[in-house]
Amino acid sequence: MTVFKYFLKIAIKNRWIIIMYVTIFFVMTVLNSNDAVKREESFVESKLNIGIIDNCNSELSNSLKDYLKDENNIVDTVEDEDYIKEQIFLEVADAVVIIPEDFDEKVIRREESVLVYKDDRKPQSIQIENQINKFLAFANITYENGNFALKDVAEALNESVEVHVLPSGEIEGSGINTWFKFYFNFTGYVTIALYIAVIGVVMSDFRDENIDSRRRISSKRFLEFNREIYLGQLTLASAVTITFIIASIIFMRENIWNVYFLKYVVNLIVFSFSILCLTFLINNITRNKHAITALSTVLSLGTSFISGVMVPQEILGDKVLAVAKFFPTYYFVRVNESMINSLSDIGFDIFMQLLFAVAFLLLGLIFSRKDLLVQ
């Protein structure tokens, strides 16, 4: 097991760069999945995020504010056009409402009384406009002898309709489910980037021409050498993957029983195996270190974008998904996104990933053999 031993030795020699890579990607994964939970919750509530600036502070403006606060989420804002425009642009706020000083008079005269920053192309802009117009129309209807009957307005606005949601087969993703989905999807990206880069670093020493030549004239058999190299890669890869699995358990220890955790773990292990085979193939195709780093970045980011790691698969176009089907990442994401009752439900996607693994491995061996014969 000399080769295996040296593989690990080189890995330990490069521990700092490996630890740095794992840490950076780990931070990215956690940030991404924690933020995802928030995104999901705000969608389910389907309230708008609005900012309100009240320069009038009258009874009418205060009750308008109260009404808008009941119906929406309030975000902090400042009365500065550049700042507000950036909030709308970045979708931090769906709309920002500015109530002017002479608000009451304008409402009574039925003039345009509030300034609203919003994106006219979005349905949210209709909603906020409706809410304000409705409130002020109601207020004007109750206007008598110089006073608004705001209590009556509030009472009327309390009246609501019942909404029945049709029962559907799938369970809407709870926050916890979303966390796991995003965490493991992003781990898919990280797995490709880390495996190719980290294993590439270690392999580059084995691929050194002098060492390679010495190895060739040694009594070490070709298959045995590859077996030990593969074992070394497997060990290193397992360490990385297990770190990510354990981290997910630590982060969500209480909630682990609320999701089908085994699905995520099995899927990640199968996917990791498939990427490990891809790494093996890449290391046999090229010995150029720069090419390996390049492939690591392009393959990881590229396949992640088109396979639905960064944005959900439903949003991606059909053509994009058709291309994505040629990479195991697509099937990996599909499993994470699916709602299942038993592991057999994901059989096809797991099988596809394994098929890719076998294909990569065989191609890797062919290239390795070819390389041997050429020399």
Place this chain on the structure above:
Amino acid sequence: MNNIIRNCIYQGKNLFRDGSFLFWGMTYPIIMAVFFYAAFNGMMNVNIEDINIGIKENKGISNILEEIDFINVHKIDESEVSEKLESGEIDAFVDGNLNLIVKKSGINQTIIKEVVEQIKQILKLNRPVDGSEFSVSYVTGKNQEANSIVVIFYSLIAMVSTYGIYAGIATASLVQANLSNIGIRINATPLRKENFLIAGVIVSFLMNLLANAILLLFINYVLKIHLFNDIKYSAVFIILGNLFGVILGIFIGVSNKKSSNTKTLIAIAVTLLLSFFSGMMGPWIKVMLDEYIPFLNRINPVSIITNNLYRINLLGSTRSAVEGAIMLLFYCMVFLLLSYVFLRRKSYDSI
């Protein structure tokens, strides 16, 4: 001066023949832009669509609903409700008691709920209403297109503008005897290292600028995404990004004795992380950081470039431009000084 020009020519040729520069500088950004385009194209064009309400025939309420211009009323039978909701033909169904049946919660459903609610609320208010009250608009709208997804393109441009980092690393290894053969030769001759280094900076800077120009032309003419309205200010930030990248590369190159492969990995990790913070893998990360650690994106050089690019070009604001430019120049000065400290008076016992 002649020396510098001659060195520039040699190093330029050298860099251009270097596969790694050709890839990282020229090809990689274009590949990434294509991937981004494929993934995000569908999300960049939002158009408001009419909302579809299903209602049972001969209901008085349908007259009111039909008058609202963004609502399409479909008269359907109660038996078809679930089928039409499933297929997405209608967003919600209003039953005889003014209650709603929906398939999922969403913005369209919320709007319908509010409209129907309004009818109930008017009844509750119990005052004479002639309808004219509801034709008044109390809102002055100021439109600002929301397009947070486009931030990733600015972030990509910001990231590749710092890709002079690789050329910087290569230049740094050329003048160090313990890192490259050429370094040994240069140190053993009376050639001035400074000239060589200055030439390296100039070449790396210009080559990366050229690579950026190619990427921008590609995004503009091939992908047809028009990102730049104010070329003058944008150019300032792209140029500063290039300068920062090259100098950071030289700093990484001279500050440690790791192999060039390791240095490249450090460069990738640094640029990738900074770009991630600035929103390259989704603008929500940037928004979250702005909320909780606003300080971070004010000092992150890639964020400074990204933020200023979209502010200048899409929001028409140059307010943060001066602060950003000063910050980037400050980074350049700091890394330049640090690199100088590492490089000066270096001598070797044996080469």
